[in-house]
Amino acid sequence: MRVSVIGCGHLGAPHAAAMAELGHEVIGVELNSETCRILQSGKGAFYEKGLDELLTRHVHSGRLRFTTDLAKAADWADLHFIAVGTPLREDGRGYDVSQVIGAIRSLTPLLKRPCTIVGKSTVTVGTVARLQEIVTAEAADDVDLVWNPEFLREGHAVEDSLRPDRIVAGLTSAEARKAIEQVYAPILDSGNVELIVTDPQTAEILxxxxxxxxxxxxxxxxxxxxxxxxxxxxxxxxxxxxxxxxxxxxxxxxxxxxxxxxxxxxxxxxxxxxxxxxxxxxxxxxxxxxxxxxxSRMDAALALVERAHDGPLDGAAIAVLGASFKAGTSDVRHSPALRLAGRLHQIGARTVIYDPEALDAARRLRPEYAYADSIASALDGAELVVLATEWPHFTADLQLPSQAATTVRRKVLVDVRNAVDTAAWIAAGWEVWQLGRPAQRPTT
Ligand SMILES: NC(=O)c1ccc[n+]([C@@H]2O[C@H](COP(=O)([O-])OP(=O)(O)OC[C@H]3O[C@@H](n4cnc5c(N)ncnc54)[C@H](O)[C@@H]3O)[C@@H](O)[C@H]2O)c1
Known part of the structure; x- marks a missing residue:
């Protein structure tokens, strides 16, 4: 099938690459020309496990291309996925759906042949009914609207796009159902994935x-x-x-x-x-x-750091391991790790942040913080180490506790993800503090 993916961010880029991997011809439409240029070079504009490999393969095979020109996609594709952002409104009162409305308003007048618009962005109940009014008013009768919310987990976005645990489609016509069954046929044919066909409002609430x-x-x-x-x-x-x-x-x-x-x-x-x-x-x-x-967890984490540190945090040298909001991605949006680093920075601690993949994104978002380009330089001279993102680099490397022990000034680990193998750290002489647990110290 010929498909377009409109909006190629954290959801759209893996989805476009996965659609190509499943055998479709794909055009990704991305408003941001720099993001579009990077994607067209066969790379992701952010780190996501396995994404670069898939993009490279399919951009080079010609099955996947990216453009900023919506008209090209409108003319060419049988099915248009909408994967634009739905950020929270500034006043917090629901989503700002202007990207979704903007994408549909721009697309509908360009559609000259029968096709299906398939929304993947997350919206609250009642939004699809508003969007249907736009489609009904501005597109021909042979244009269907389906809501197909996405459940992928960042850090597993490629895997989850290729092998989702369910496909949900909120739709109202037999043609729309046929289009969904066709585009997801390579996944549904495996027999392992349930297709849940329902009405749009149930899909939104689901x-x-x-x-x-x-x-x-x-x-x-x-x-x-x-x-x-x-x-x-x-x-x-x-x-x-x-x-x-x-x-x-x-x-x-x-x-x-x-x-x-x-x-x-x-x-x-x-x-x-x-x-x-x-x-x-x-x-x-x-x-x-x-x-x-x-x-309230941010205060709890800060209180734990205060308890673990012997003395005032003002001026304390603290290594913060992790900047991304979770392991497996460079996404730093609303990252608890960066927020905690920020709180420590505010109270005068000398924090140095290291992350295996999210340093560039963190530097762009928070240029005022200090960063280290290697784990060794982050740990060098630290009086306290905060494990803030559960990367396997920090939790699964059993050499890390003994290596780190040689460079820090005090062997105190505050693991705000409750993720490390405490026995390995204690064996290397560390005191380990985790949330909701008594501190654990080496027995002397
Ligand atoms: N990130 C995830 O893991 C994830 C998972 C499930 C659902 N979702 C939902 O998917 C949607 C997208 O999320 P995201 O994290 O990918 O956001 P994002 O901000 O990373 O990506 C959105 C992209 O859409 C582009 N865009 C906006 N308007 C456009 C237009 N008219 N034409 C072309 N491109 C346009 C933006 O430039 C941006 O690159 C949101 O509704 C989100 O809630 C995201």
Missing amino acids: KSAANAFLSTKISFINAMAEICDLTGADVNAVAHGIGIDHRIGHGGMRPGIGYGGGCLPKDVAAFTHRVGEIGAAGAAGLLTAVESIND
Whole structure:
């Protein structure tokens, strides 16, 4: 099939590359000419595992190309994916849907043949009905609108685009269903992926509910961490023990500094606002609590650093390992790691940040912070090490505790992701502090 992907950011670029990998001919449309140039050179404009390989392969094979010219795509493709951004409005009252409305308003008058518009961007319930009005007013009758929310996880975006755990399509016509079945045929034919066909409003709520549930799980275990901190109990053991019940599970159950990134914070905030607006008071109350627990994690992490440090933080040399909002991506949008580094910076600590992939993005966003180009130079002379993003470079390298021990001034690790193998660090002489757990020290 000939498909276009309109908006080639963190969702659109992996999706376009995956569509080419599945055998489609693909044109990516990206407004930002610099991003478009980088993509057309066969590289991602950001780090995402496996993305560069896929882009290189398919840009070179000619099956994938990028343009800033929407008219080229409108003329050529049978199906148009919309993958533009839906940031939170500045006043926090729901999404700013101007990119989605702008993309659809620009596309519809250019469509000269039967086709399907497939929205992947995350929107709150009621938005697709507004967009349908635009399509009905401005496009011919043979143009269908489908809402096909995306569930990919950054850090696994390529894998999740090629092998999604579900495909959800909110649609209203048999032709639209046929188009969805055709474009996803290479995935659906495997027999392992469920296609959930529903109406647009159910698709909108299904996506919002998925992110609301994930964030609720994260805030729930973080609330348990708060209780454990006050009672001397161990939240890791609590998370493990309750997760054995398969109705609860272990996924999303690692306590820590809270969720961040380009999706969960804005999606939960937009959903909270929307459910309040439509009068679902119970749901709004639940989601407000989830958000406020998440917000409180920054103070909890800062308090942990204060407890771990022997003396005032003002002037203390602190190595911050991690800048991206999670491992596997260079995305620093709403990164808890960078926020914590910022709080430490504000109170006068001499922080140096290292990240294996997100240094450029972090420098662009926060040029006022200090960065190191290697883990060794970040650790050099540190009085305290904060593990702020759970990269395997920091958590799975069993040599790191002993190597790091030789360059720091004090062997104190504050792991705000509860992610390290504490035994390995303690064996190398480190004191390890994690959220919701008593401090662990080497026995002398
Ligand atoms: N990032 C994720 O992992 C993820 C996962 C699931 C859903 N989503 C949803 O996908 C949507 C996109 O998110 P993102 O993280 O990729 O955002 P992003 O900001 O990284 O990418 C959006 C891109 O769209 C481009 N754009 C905007 N208007 C355009 C237009 N008219 N024509 C062409 N390009 C245009 C922008 O220049 C930008 O590059 C959001 O609704 C988000 O909630 C994202």
